[in-house]
Amino acid sequence: MLAPKTMETTSADDGAESFGPRQTDVLQAALALLVEGGDKGLTTARLARAANCSKESLYKWFGDRNGLLEAMITYQASKVRIAALPRVKPSAEEFRHQLAGFASDLLTVLSGPTSLALNRLSIGEAGREGAQLGGLLIERGRRAIENRAMRLLDAGRDAGLIAFDNRDAAFNALYGLIVGDMHVRMLLGDAVPLIADASALDTQAARAVDQFWRLYGVAEETNPNTN
Amino acid sequence: MLAPKTMETTSADDGAESFGPRQTDVLQAALALLVEGGDKGLTTARLARAANCSKESLYKWFGDRNGLLEAMITYQASKVRIAALPRVKPSAEEFRHQLAGFASDLLTVLSGPTSLALNRLSIGEAGREGAQLGGLLIERGRRAIENRAMRLLDAGRDAGLIAFDNRDAAFNALYGLIVGDMHVRMLLGDAVPLIADASALDTQAARAVDQFWRLYGVAEETNPNTN
DNA sequence: CCAAACAAGTACCGTACGGTACGGTTCGGG
DNA sequence: CCCGAACCGTACCGTACGGTACTTGTTTGG
Numbered sequence: 001m002l003a004p005k006t007m008e009t010t011s012a013d014d015g016a017e018s019f020g021p022r023q024t025d026v027l028q029a030a031l032a033l034l035v036e037g038g039d040k041g042l043t044t045a046r047l048a049r050a051a052n053c054s055k056e057s058l059y060k061w062f063g064d065r066n067g068l069l070e071a072m073i074t075y076q077a078s079k080v081r082i083a084a085l086p087r088v089k090p091s092a093e094e095f096r097h098q099l100a101g102f103a104s105d106l107l108t109v110l111s112g113p114t115s116l117a118l119n120r121l122s123i124g125e126a127g128r129e130g131a132q133l134g135g136l137l138i139e140r141g142r143r144a145i146e147n148r149a150m151r152l153l154d155a156g157r158d159a160g161l162i163a164f165d166n167r168d169a170a171f172n173a174l175y176g177l178i179v180g181d182m183h184v185r186m187l188l189g190d191a192v193p194l195i196a197d198a199s200a201l202d203t204q205a206a207r208a209v210d211q212f213w214r215l216y217g218v219a220e221e222t223n224p225n226t227n
Numbered sequence: 228m229l230a231p232k233t234m235e236t237t238s239a240d241d242g243a244e245s246f247g248p249r250q251t252d253v254l255q256a257a258l259a260l261l262v263e264g265g266d267k268g269l270t271t272a273r274l275a276r277a278a279n280c281s282k283e284s285l286y287k288w289f290g291d292r293n294g295l296l297e298a299m300i301t302y303q304a305s306k307v308r309i310a311a312l313p314r315v316k317p318s319a320e321e322f323r324h325q326l327a328g329f330a331s332d333l334l335t336v337l338s339g340p341t342s343l344a345l346n347r348l349s350i351g352e353a354g355r356e357g358a359q360l361g362g363l364l365i366e367r368g369r370r371a372i373e374n375r376a377m378r379l380l381d382a383g384r385d386a387g388l389i390a391f392d393n394r395d396a397a398f399n400a401l402y403g404l405i406v407g408d409m410h411v412r413m414l415l416g417d418a419v420p421l422i423a424d425a426s427a428l429d430t431q432a433a434r435a436v437d438q439f440w441r442l443y444g445v446a447e448e449t450n451p452n453t454n
Numbered sequence: 455c456c457a458a459a460c461a462a463g464t465a466c467c468g469t470a471c472g473g474t475a476c477g478g479t480t481c482g483g484g
Numbered sequence: 485c486c487c488g489a490a491c492c493g494t495a496c497c498g499t500a501c502g503g504t505a506c507t508t509g510t511t512t513g514g
Contacts, residue, residue, distance in 0.1 A: 038354040044472065054492045056474075065472065117354060119411070124351020126416035127265040127344060134415030142408070173438055176403030181369070184346070184410055188361030189353035211400055211442055249461095271502065281462045282503075292502065 019075060023061055026051040027075045030068060035117045039124055044068075069125075070136055073118055077140035080109060082148050089159045096209060102152055103178045103205035106145060110183050111195040115141075119187055149174060162216040170216055177208040246302060250288055253278040254302045257295060262344040266351055271295075296352075297363055300345055304367035307336060309375050316386045323436060329379055330405045330432035333372060337410050338422040342368075346414055376401060389443040397443055404435040 019027065029051040033042045044065060048055045062068040082105065090098060109115055118141075122133040149171050156162040164170040182192045194204045246254065256278040260269045271292065275282045289295040309332065317325060336342055345368075349360040376398050383389040391397040409419045421431045 035354075039351060040471095041355070043470085045470090048493085052492080054494085055472090056476095056493095057491060059473070060491090119415075120350050120354055123347050123411075123414045124266060126414065127262075127347055128268070131416050134417065138412065138415055138417055142412070169434060172407035172409075173404055176405070176407040176435075177400055178403070179408065180399035180403040181406065181410075182399075183408075184350075184414075185365065185369070187350045187353065187411075187414075188346075188365055189358050190361065190365055207396060208403075215438055215441060267501095270500085272500090275463090279462080281464090283463095283505085284461060286503065287461090 018078075019071065022053075023071070024075070026053060026058070026061070027072055030072050031076060031114055031117070034072070034121060035113045038117065039121050066130065066133075069121065069133055073122070073133065073136050073140055076114055076118060077144070080115075082144050084148075085151055085155060088155060090155060090161075091159075092161055095156050095159065095161050096213065098152060098155075099174075099209045099212065100202075100205055102149060103208050104202055106175075106178055107182075107195060107201050107205060109145075110179065111186055111192075111201075116186055123187065146171065161218060162213075163218050164216055173215060174208075174212050177211050178205060245305075246298065249280075250298075251302070253280060253285070253288070254299055257299050258303060258341055258344070261299070261348060262340045265344070266348050293357070293360075296348065296360055300349070300360065300363050300367055303341055303345060304371070307342075309371050311375075312378055312382060315382060317382060317388075318386075319388055322383050322386060322388050323440065325379060326383075326401075326436045326439065327429075327432055329376060330435050331429055333402075333405055334409075334422060334428050334432055336372075337406065338413055338419075338428075343413055350414065373398065388445060389440075390445050391443055400442060401435075401439050404438050405432065 026047070030042060030047050033047055033050055044055050044058055047068075048058060058068065062071050085098070118137060122137045125131055126134040150167065153162065153164070153167060153170055153174070157164065162170075182195060185192050186195065194200050253274070257269060257274050260274055260277055271282050271285055274295075275285060285295065289298050312325070314321070345364060349364045352358055353361040377394065380389065380391070380394060380397055380401070384391065389397075409421060412419050413422065421427050
């Protein structure tokens with residue numbers, strides 16, 4: 001620490017912080033090591049060997065092991081950018097389809113090995129003093145999901161398809177119905193059957209969307225819910 | 228490893244495995260260290276100093292660092308045993324009250340510092356080969372929650388208050404509506420406002436129960452849901 | 455009253471990690 | 485052709501951890 005700090009590849013405030021191709025390869029190798037062996041599997045020596053680079057270069061590029069971990073989170077988050085909404089005023093079927101797509105994407109992302117590994121890393125490091133990885137993961141990963149969901153909810157309300165007073169509560173219900181406790185179970189290493197194959201995953205997504213629709217949908221036979 | 232293995236305090240299969248008072252104190256100190264400093268804060272030397280015992284005794288009692296961690300999980304799980312159901316055929320209000328109590332208890336337990344620390348520990352160790360802590364935590368911790376919820380659901384159905392085809396799906400919805408993504412956020416170190424004080428927690432619990440009731444409740448004006 | 459078990463405290467050992475330093479090599483620009 | 489920058493590979497250093505051994509009380513049962 002307290003190195004000369006060229007501050008060009010490790011600047012944390014730069015949103016569009018893009019790594020060179022060499023650093024990208026190194027980050028990819030680091031993610032592979034992390035997925036395979038967890039936190040303790042990712043050592044600087046192993047990474048240098050796996051990525052065919054020197055430890056000195058690692059410290060020059062990322063400054064610190066923590067800087068490397070932060071770069072991994074940022075890099076991975078930049079790789080799974082979620083697509084924006086296609087339209088602004090969807091029909092009921094379109095909207096339900098968008099909800100189902102969101103649910104399916106969410107489950108797919110959360111169950112991905114890289115996402116699980118990074119979440120395990122950040123969670124394992126949380127609870128201490130340093131502990132900025134968790135905040136970074138929330139900011140870079142969860143933020144995108146929340147934004148997409150919020151835009152989705154707004155679009156549905158603007159189209160008169162759903163109704164809610166508390167948008168955060170609606171998001172919480174949508175997220176909870178989709179994910180349940182499967183995320184934590186997967187983080188703990190449990191093999192969740194609903195995530196194993198794509199068909200079960202889509203079934204779970206469809207049921208969650210159906211339940212959310214019953215809670216917040218504005219239909220003709222039921223009263224407009226205001227929760 | 229491969230010590231003489233007296234196998235009386237570290238036997239993993241014994242469900243009623245109870246530690247002596249000395250071991251209990253040690254486990255309490257270990258939990259305190261874990262809560263304070265996370266995984267890396269709990270070292271054998273520090274624990275020995277904090278608990279006024281010798282490292283040798285630690286290894287004699289728990290065999291191994293992993294054995295100590297397993298004992299901590301088992302001990303903590305035995306301390307937060309959840310109360311059983313008071314009745315078998317509740318009225319509607321009683322049942323809703325029981326649901327609210329379950330929701331409140333669930334949020335209280337999950338947001339507890341010891342629970343968070345143990346979950347962080349198990350999650351951080353998951354993804355490797357050894358990795359039996361996650362399974363142990365699921366078995367000792369989540370199992371109890373799931374059992375209570377399942378008995379609750381069965382009681383509600385037997386009383387004609389709720390209806391469901393897929394009990395696992397109903398549990399997933401109940402759990403998801405109550406917890407949402409707050410557990411993972413707390414595990415990541417985020418300060419979740421809905422958990423900060425008891426009133427916000429109860430509000431969240433009440434809304435979740437309300438939503439669950441709208442999904443699965445058998446009321447007079449709405450159709451009996453069969454999802 | 456004594457011996458055997460038990461446990462605290464400390465010292466110790468091997469290892470593995472984060473981080474640094476250095477020599478050799480490649481490569482692009484002048 | 486040369487120079488300097490970047491970088492690989494490796495060796496090295498200090499530290500901190502898990503686990504073991506040993507010494508000194510202290511309890512306890514016969």
